[in-house]
Amino acid sequence: xxxxxxxxxxxxxxxxxxxCSVGVWVPPHVVTNxxxxxxxxxxxxxxxxRTGIRARHVLAPGQATSDLAVEAGRRALTDADGEGADGEGADGEGxxxxxxxxxxxTTPDRTCPATAPLVASRxxxxxxxxxxxxxxxxxxxxxxxxxxxxIASGVARRVLLIGADAYSTLVDPMDRANAVIFGxxxxxxxxxxxxxxxxxxxxxxxxxxxxxxxxxxxxxAGGSRVPLTPETSRADRHFAMRGKEVYRHAVTRMxxxxxxxxxxxxxxxxxxxxxxxxxxxxxxxxxxxxxxxxPLERCATHVESVGNTGAxxxxxxxxxxxxxxxxxxxxxxxxxxxxxxxxxxxxxxxWP
Numbered sequence: 001x002x003x004x005x006x007x008x009x010x011x012x013x014x015x016x017x018x019x020c021s022v023g024v025w026v027p028p029h030v031v032t033n034x035x036x037x038x039x040x041x042x043x044x045x046x047x048x049x050r051t052g053i054r055a056r057h058v059l060a061p062g063q064a065t066s067d068l069a070v071e072a073g074r075r076a077l078t079d080a081d082g083e084g085a086d087g088e089g090a091d092g093e094g095x096x097x098x099x100x101x102x103x104x105x106t107t108p109d110r111t112c113p114a115t116a117p118l119v120a121s122r123x124x125x126x127x128x129x130x131x132x133x134x135x136x137x138x139x140x141x142x143x144x145x146x147x148x149x150x151i152a153s154g155v156a157r158r159v160l161l162i163g164a165d166a167y168s169t170l171v172d173p174m175d176r177a178n179a180v181i182f183g184x185x186x187x188x189x190x191x192x193x194x195x196x197x198x199x200x201x202x203x204x205x206x207x208x209x210x211x212x213x214x215x216x217x218x219x220x221a222g223g224s225r226v227p228l229t230p231e232t233s234r235a236d237r238h239f240a241m242r243g244k245e246v247y248r249h250a251v252t253r254m255x256x257x258x259x260x261x262x263x264x265x266x267x268x269x270x271x272x273x274x275x276x277x278x279x280x281x282x283x284x285x286x287x288x289x290x291x292x293x294x295p296l297e298r299c300a301t302h303v304e305s306v307g308n309t310g311a312x313x314x315x316x317x318x319x320x321x322x323x324x325x326x327x328x329x330x331x332x333x334x335x336x337x338x339x340x341x342x343x344x345x346x347x348x349x350x351w352p
Contacts, residue, residue: 015152015157015194016194016196016201017151017159017192018191018192018198019189019190019351020192020200021190022076022189022318023076023079023188024188024312025186025187026057026183026316027058027060027184029059030055030056030057031055032054033048033053033180039174040179041176042180050283051307055304056183059166059168059184064169065108065164065166065169066122068186069105069115069119069164069188072162072186073101073123073186073188076189077190097158098160098190099128099150099156100147100159101116101119101120101123101128101130102130102131102133102146102147102159102162103116103131103162103163104132104135104143104161105132105165106167107165107166108132114130117130119162123160129150133146135343136217136310136341137310137311138343139163140163140278140315141207141335142345144161144189144205144347151193157192161191163312164186164187164311164312165185165310167308167309170238172234172239175238177243178240181307183307186312187309187314198350199351200351202347203347203348204261205261205345206257206261206264206346207343207345208253208343208344208345209343211341213342214340216242217239218241219239219240220235247287250288250338254277254284254344255288258336261334262334272332272334273298273328274299274300274332274351275299276317276321277299277337278337279313280338281303281308313337328351329352331351332350333351334346334348
């Protein structure tokens with residue numbers, strides 16, 4: 001069914017958000033474990049044993065988060081104008097039909113202004129509402145909920161959501177603990193107004209936070225609390241994370257949040273065809289899957305080849321699963337994420 005016909009049939013302020021396309025992009029430069037081992041006190045076996053990561057992609061000099069976001073967003077829009085994620089084609093409106101652009105990121109091009117208006121402009125979407133969502137690695141799930149709210153309220157009929165992060169700009173390249181984990185990338189989805197019972201529909205959602213642990217995952221300097229000055233230390237300028245505590249909280253919060261959305265939907269883990277968690281590292285993914293009682297063959301993993309890409313990780317994993325042919329129309333997907341803040345969130349998605 002053409003999307004325009006679907007949109008027209010859905011009353012304002014009662015629509016569900018429906019996924020109609022996915023687009024992803026990672027920079028071409030690949031950094032392998034062997035390359036990192038040459039400058040850090042580590043080796044390939046140590047990295048793979050602790051993280052499951054073999055390689056990650058890194059921006060070229062002069063590139064920024066907006067470049068990642070534009071490439072992924074363009075692919076999502078192109079996909080919608082062709083086959084689309086629903087395999088039924090689009091309605092020919094192209095960029096003219098997009099009412100809002102959301103960029104979920106922890107690495108904006110600048111502290112001010114937001115990155116989304118620039119991304120929207122470069123995609124030919126000048127005039128659309130555009131803003132950033134900052135929820136660290138939970139940003140994409142927060143963005144999905146935000147987009148769903150815009151659609152349900154009738155404020156927007158179509159929303160382009162992009163998760164994009166360039167952690168290579170935050171992580172100290174000599175930080176053995178974190179330089180091996182993170183990579184750069186972007187993933188975008190185009191959402192439209194539709195019905196809650198059709199393939200592609202999103203929901204229910206669960207979102208949460210706990211600011212008492214704000215210093216567990218952080219970049220200390222660069223905000224109004226600790227402005228950057230010539231005296232700012234190297235450590236305060238870069239990303240820092242207390243790994244053991246993060247592991248414990250991530251497993252607990254993602255598991256609890258995933259169970260919450262299943263309960264809200266009246267579903268059980270047996271009803272989940274594919275579990276798509278934030279790709280933090282392989283140990284966390286496996287632990288959450290085990291806590292939920294989900295076999296690893298029903299857990300999407302893409303972290304091996306791209307590392308932890310922050311807000312981009314879930315759409316990158318979705319696109320990878322689709323490319324592998326492991327997704328079929330009507331499959332029930334469980335998405336969950338955890339990030340600094342602390343923040344966490346989950347939602348269900350019926351694959352279109």
